[in-house]
Amino acid sequence: MTIDIAQENPGSTKRSYILFSGxxxxxxxxxxxxxxxxxxxxxxxxxxxGLRRSLWSATHLEGDHLRYHGTGKELFIGFLIALAILIPFYALGFGLQFMGPIATIVGFGIMFVVGFLLTPYALFRRRRYLLTRTSWRGIRFHMQGSAWRYVGAWLFWTILSVLTLGIALPWRMAKLDRMLAEASYFGNQRFSYSATAKDYFRALVLVFVILFFPGIIALLAAIFTQGKSLALLPIVLVLAVFLMPLAMASIFRLQVNSTKIGDASFESHIGASKFYGAYIIHGVIVGVGISIVGAVGTLLAVTVGVQLEPQSGFFSLAFLPVFALYYGVLLFANMMVLQVMLFEWKMSSMVVINAHSVKDAIAAGDLENAVGMGLADTLDAGFEVI
Structure with missing residues (x-):
C-alpha cells in the first residue's frame, strides 16, 4: 500500500511516498x-x-503503478536502423586506414566526429522514447523540442568544459539537465527545473576540492616535469573511485529535488551509502564470478590440452563457453545490482508532494520511434534502464 500524509483540508500539501514492490x-x-x-x-x-516492464510495474504512487509500453521488437528494429545509419561512416573510416597515414587520421576523425555528434542526439531521442513508453493512470509522458538544439548545447558546453579544464562543468550539467526537464511533459503538464550551476557546484564541492583541482595539478606537474610526477596520478584515480558514489548521490538528490510537474514536486533523501553498497556488491559478484570463470577456463585448458595455439579456430571454439560465462557474469551483475537494486533504492527514497495536482492531466504528445534508442544502444551497447 502507499503511505500518504495529508491534512484534512483537501487543498493542503500532501506527501505521497513511492513504494517499490517487485x-x-x-x-x-x-x-x-x-x-x-x-x-x-x-x-x-x-x-x-522485460526488465523495464517489471521495474515500472513494481513502482507504485498513490495506489497506481507505472506502466511500460515498449516492446523488444521495436528496439531490435531501431537497432538495425541505427546500424544502417552508422555502418557507412564507420566503413569509410575503417577503409581509409589502408590508404596511408594521412588517410588513417582522416578515417579516425570521421568515426570520432560521427560518434561525438550522434551521442547527444541519441541521448535526447532515447529519453523521448522512454517517456512516450511510460504512463501513470493512463496518461503517457512525452517530450517536445528539437534534439539538434540539445546537440548544439551539449557540444558547446562539453567543449567549454574541456577548454576550462572542468571549471564549466557545473554550468554544463545545469544547462543540459534543465533542457531535458523542460522539454518533458506528463500529458499536458510540463516539467520545470530549478537547479542552477551554483547548486551543482555545491553538490560536487568535495569532488572539486579533493579530486578535481589536485588532479589538474598532478596532470600539469606530470607535463612540466616530463612525466616524473606521474606517480601522483594513481592517487587521484583511487580518490576518483572513492568519491564517485558520493557525487552520484548528491547529483541524484539535486535532480529530484529540483524537478516539478505542474504543481507536483519531488524530494529524495537517498544517502551515498546506497551507491557505495551497490558498487561494492557489484564488485563482489563480478570478482567471484570471474574467479569461477577463470577456474572453469583453466580446467578446460587442462582437459583440452595446453598445447593448443590461441590462434587456432578450435581453441576459440573450445573456449566459447568460457567467454559466454564471462559475459553472463557481467550482464547478471549489471542487471541485478546496477539496474534493479539501485532503481529500487532510488525510487523508494522519493516523496512526491501534491501528486494529486496532476490528476486532471490530459493526454498529449506523439509516440517516439525507437531509432534514438537504437543509436544509443549502438554507441554504448549497455544495459541502462533510464
Missing part, C-alpha cells in the same frame, strides 16, 4: 541472461524490455 528479480534475470547468451546477444532487446 518481489524477487533473481529468477527473471537469470532467464534473461541465459536467453541473451543463447541467442548471441540478440535477445537483449527483449530482456531490456
Amino acid at each position: 518481489g524477487s528479480f533473481f529468477g527473471r534475470i537469470m532467464t534473461w541472461v541465459t536467453l541473451t547468451i543463447a541467442t548471441l546477444g540478440i535477445y537483449r532487446f527483449w530482456a531490456m524490455t
Whole structure:
C-alpha cells in the first residue's frame, strides 16, 4: 500500500511516498541472461524490455503503478536502423586506414566526429522514447523540442568544459539537465527545473576540492616535469573511485529535488551509502564470478590440452563457453545490482508532494520511434534502464 500524509483540508500539501514492490528479480534475470547468451546477444532487446516492464510495474504512487509500453521488437528494429545509419561512416573510416597515414587520421576523425555528434542526439531521442513508453493512470509522458538544439548545447558546453579544464562543468550539467526537464511533459503538464550551476557546484564541492583541482595539478606537474610526477596520478584515480558514489548521490538528490510537474514536486533523501553498497556488491559478484570463470577456463585448458595455439579456430571454439560465462557474469551483475537494486533504492527514497495536482492531466504528445534508442544502444551497447 502507499503511505500518504495529508491534512484534512483537501487543498493542503500532501506527501505521497513511492513504494517499490517487485518481489524477487533473481529468477527473471537469470532467464534473461541465459536467453541473451543463447541467442548471441540478440535477445537483449527483449530482456531490456522485460526488465523495464517489471521495474515500472513494481513502482507504485498513490495506489497506481507505472506502466511500460515498449516492446523488444521495436528496439531490435531501431537497432538495425541505427546500424544502417552508422555502418557507412564507420566503413569509410575503417577503409581509409589502408590508404596511408594521412588517410588513417582522416578515417579516425570521421568515426570520432560521427560518434561525438550522434551521442547527444541519441541521448535526447532515447529519453523521448522512454517517456512516450511510460504512463501513470493512463496518461503517457512525452517530450517536445528539437534534439539538434540539445546537440548544439551539449557540444558547446562539453567543449567549454574541456577548454576550462572542468571549471564549466557545473554550468554544463545545469544547462543540459534543465533542457531535458523542460522539454518533458506528463500529458499536458510540463516539467520545470530549478537547479542552477551554483547548486551543482555545491553538490560536487568535495569532488572539486579533493579530486578535481589536485588532479589538474598532478596532470600539469606530470607535463612540466616530463612525466616524473606521474606517480601522483594513481592517487587521484583511487580518490576518483572513492568519491564517485558520493557525487552520484548528491547529483541524484539535486535532480529530484529540483524537478516539478505542474504543481507536483519531488524530494529524495537517498544517502551515498546506497551507491557505495551497490558498487561494492557489484564488485563482489563480478570478482567471484570471474574467479569461477577463470577456474572453469583453466580446467578446460587442462582437459583440452595446453598445447593448443590461441590462434587456432578450435581453441576459440573450445573456449566459447568460457567467454559466454564471462559475459553472463557481467550482464547478471549489471542487471541485478546496477539496474534493479539501485532503481529500487532510488525510487523508494522519493516523496512526491501534491501528486494529486496532476490528476486532471490530459493526454498529449506523439509516440517516439525507437531509432534514438537504437543509436544509443549502438554507441554504448549497455544495459541502462533510464
